[in-house]
Amino acid sequence: MPRTEIGTSDRLLAELRGWVEAETPTTDPAAVNRLLDRCQAELSAVGGALERLPGRDGYGDTLVCRTPGEGPPVVVAGHLDTVWDHGTLASSMPWRVEGAKAHGPGIYDMKAGSFFAFHSVREILRQKTPTRRPVTLLLTPDEEVGSPTSRAPIEQAARGARAVLIPEPAGAGGACVTARKGVGRFDIRIKGVSAHAGGNWSEGRSAVVALAQVILKIHAMTDLAAGITTNVAPIRGGTRPNVIPPEASCEVDLRVPTIALGERLEAAILGLAGEHDGIRITVTGGMNRPPFAETPEIRALYDQARALAAKHGYDLPSQHRGGGSDGNFTAALGVPTLDGLGCTGAGAHAPYEHILWQDLAPRCATLCALLEEVG
Ligand SMILES: [Zn+2]
Numbered sequence: 001m002p003r004t005e006i007g008t009s010d011r012l013l014a015e016l017r018g019w020v021e022a023e024t025p026t027t028d029p030a031a032v033n034r035l036l037d038r039c040q041a042e043l044s045a046v047g048g049a050l051e052r053l054p055g056r057d058g059y060g061d062t063l064v065c066r067t068p069g070e071g072p073p074v075v076v077a078g079h080l081d082t083v084w085d086h087g088t089l090a091s092s093m094p095w096r097v098e099g100a101k102a103h104g105p106g107i108y109d110m111k112a113g114s115f116f117a118f119h120s121v122r123e124i125l126r127q128k129t130p131t132r133r134p135v136t137l138l139l140t141p142d143e144e145v146g147s148p149t150s151r152a153p154i155e156q157a158a159r160g161a162r163a164v165l166i167p168e169p170a171g172a173g174g175a176c177v178t179a180r181k182g183v184g185r186f187d188i189r190i191k192g193v194s195a196h197a198g199g200n201w202s203e204g205r206s207a208v209v210a211l212a213q214v215i216l217k218i219h220a221m222t223d224l225a226a227g228i229t230t231n232v233a234p235i236r237g238g239t240r241p242n243v244i245p246p247e248a249s250c251e252v253d254l255r256v257p258t259i260a261l262g263e264r265l266e267a268a269i270l271g272l273a274g275e276h277d278g279i280r281i282t283v284t285g286g287m288n289r290p291p292f293a294e295t296p297e298i299r300a301l302y303d304q305a306r307a308l309a310a311k312h313g314y315d316l317p318s319q320h321r322g323g324g325s326d327g328n329f330t331a332a333l334g335v336p337t338l339d340g341l342g343c344t345g346a347g348a349h350a351p352y353e354h355i356l357w358q359d360l361a362p363r364c365a366t367l368c369a370l371l372e373e374v375g
Pocket of ligand 1: 110143168
């Protein structure tokens with residue numbers, strides 16, 4: 001079967017630079033849409049069947065591009081938004097290439113991987129490479145805040161798909177991702193009774209003390225052997241030292257490996273709500289991303305990816321990852337999902353964020369070959 005020509009890592013880096021230099025914080029829909037406009041124009045020029053879903057709730061648009069073919073498609077999805085504000089490029093994280101590393105805001109998470117998805121589909125269309133199945137590409141605007149507006153179109157594209165490929169950043173040693181934990185988010189608000197800390201101490205009910213007790217209970221739910229972790233942050237409470245604090249609050253992050261544990265821990269955290277002795281605790285939230293568990297179908301997809309990677313001269317290990325992604329949504333639908341197919345590097349959401357740019361061509365070639373060959 002003829003293969004799509006991907007190009008060299010130098011050439012990919014030159015084009016990727018344009019993506020990184022277009023800063024796209026999730027919170028600026030116009031900026032995200034400007035990069036999406038460029039993608040849309042390029043895909044339109046090579047004959048992609050395009051659908052642009054207008055943004056809402058303060059986020060940018062979602063672009064869907066389909067290649068010709070019959071039957072269940074292979075879906076590839078990447079987010080264009082990053083966690084970095086405008087001006088990051090001009091201050092703390094300028095574009096720079098130093099030896100094997102290329103730096104810039106969002107380059108690793110996940111401009112490089114989303115560029116792989118875009119470039120592969122563009123070149124499949126331009127070069128008219130035959131693929132065993134049609135390909136559906138999604139470029140999305142809001143993954144870094146939990147995909148509130150792109151979750152539905154991602155799930156819609158994934159339903160009935162043969163497989164979903166997510167080029168989020170590669171892990172240590174270039175590992176792709178065959179499982180991810182589910183993520184829960186909660187808000188806890190506590191109301192107490194304020195009083196003078198000197199004159200009326202006995203009449204006060206400290207919301208801060210009640211919050212401290214809640215924090216310790218949530219911390220105790222962590223069970224590393226079972227793969228359950230909790231984190232309480234940030235916390236807020238009180239006004240000044242001589243006032244018994246009437247209010248306190250916190251947020252909670254929960255990670256679980258299975259749907260059953262997600263249900264159990266969700267119930268336990270929501271169950272902290274209640275009223276007792278002048279203290280009222282309210283808890284809102286729940287599971288945000290369902291767990292993405294490895295199945296035999298996912299393992300088979302991984303084996304195929306690893307064989308293709310070997311043809312491109314490198315080993316592709318696999319890993320289970322704590323962090324969530326859009327792959328959680330598609331895996332939870334029962335669609336075989338392989339994630340972490342983006343570029344190697346390190347420092348997602350950190351000031352040392354970078355990719356190992358010489359891996360651009362071989363990693364992109366593996367993603368493209370999967371799009372061509374998943375049967
Ligand atoms: Zn990401």
